[in-house]
Amino acid sequence: MNDFVILTDSCCDLPGDLAREWGLEVLPLSVHLGDQEYLNDLDGKSISFHDFYDQLRQEAVCTTSAVNMETFQEKMEALLKQGKDVLCILFSSGLSNTYNAGHLAAQELIAQYPERKLYTVDSLCASLGQGLLIQHAVELRKSGKSIDQVRDWLEENKLKLCHWFTVDDLNHLKRGGRVSSATALIGTVLGIKPVLHVDDEGHLINVGKARGRKASLNALVDQMEETVVDPEKQMIYISHGDCLEDAEWVRNEILRRFSVKGVVINYVGPVIGAHSGPGTVALFFLGVHR
Incomplete structure (x- = not known):
């Protein structure tokens, strides 16, 4: 029986129409800009x-909030009361x-609903990496796989979900503690762009650098060339921070080098x-390893 609900959070960064088409239940995280709070909903x-990105460019003070345990419990219990089993695929615990919060909520509810199945998967993924992992879960469910089989596949394959990022402005990474002030200053002056990925513990790690924007975008596709598995069978995902032209450049370079099933582009x-x-700009695909 594969009639189960997939519950996730809005850091999957999927297009809203895809989430609705797939029947996902999506809980939003939130952001605070100045004295205003906004939901990070998939439709914006x-x-x-x-x-949002215009306000960041104007140096608005911005903080973020996770989904809390009470919100998870409310949503999970409503689904369980409908007689549904629930598979939760959630934003990396490393970020x-x-x-x-979701795992703790699930642990409390499992004892109250022993006849139901309620699983939580730490995706160890971010943005459309999480979204791409969810797509595979949706396809497996559609093919008739049980909730246990889908959960097991996710656990066995999530560390093959490759995440490669670059940024245009090092100062945001500096504020988040990802690079030092000196690195941000020197990189900005010299036009050096970092190349980052999400590691096996779900953390965002700086692993390289490129001189200039195009070189950094090209480096993402180079990484794909090194580790991608069966690209002709894959959907490739690209997310961007309000720089669609750069995301499209990466897409076009992928299509130049590989045959793929298709490419999905959406906002970070x-x-x-x-x-x-x-x-x-971030690139996501399945590879031999992260």
Whole structure:
């Protein structure tokens, strides 16, 4: 029986229409800009993605909030009461408290609903990396796999979900403690762009650098060339911090080098974008390892 619900959070950064088509239940994280709080919803209804990044460019003070345990419990219990089993695929525990809140909520409810299945998966993914992992779960469910089989596949394969990022402005990474003030200053003066990835513990790690924007974008595709598995069978995901032309450049370079099933491009949502900043470009695919 594969009639189960997939519950996730808005840091999956999927297009809202895809989330609805797949029947996902999505809980939003939130951002605070000045004295205003906005939901990080997938459609950008609370604050449009472009407006959010414009405020970041104007150096608005921005903080973020995870989904809390009470919100998870309310949503999970409503689904369980409907007789549904629930598979939760959540934002990396290495980047947010969202997974821990969801896991604790699930542990309390499992005891109350022993006839139901309620699983939580720490995706160890971010942005459309999490979204791409969810797509695989949706496809497995559609093919008839049980909730246990899908959960097991996710656990066995999530560390093959490759995340490669670059940013245009090092100062946002400096504020988040990802690079030092000296590195940010020197990099800005010399036009050096970092190349980052999400490691096996779900943390965002600086692993390289490139001289100039195009070189850094090219480096993302170079990484894909090194580790991608069966690209002709894959959907490739690209997310961006309000820099669609750069995301499209990466897409076109991928299509030049590989045969793939297709490419999905969407925004980096406000919660992740608050830390990575405008000009972020991220590439996601399945590889031999991260």
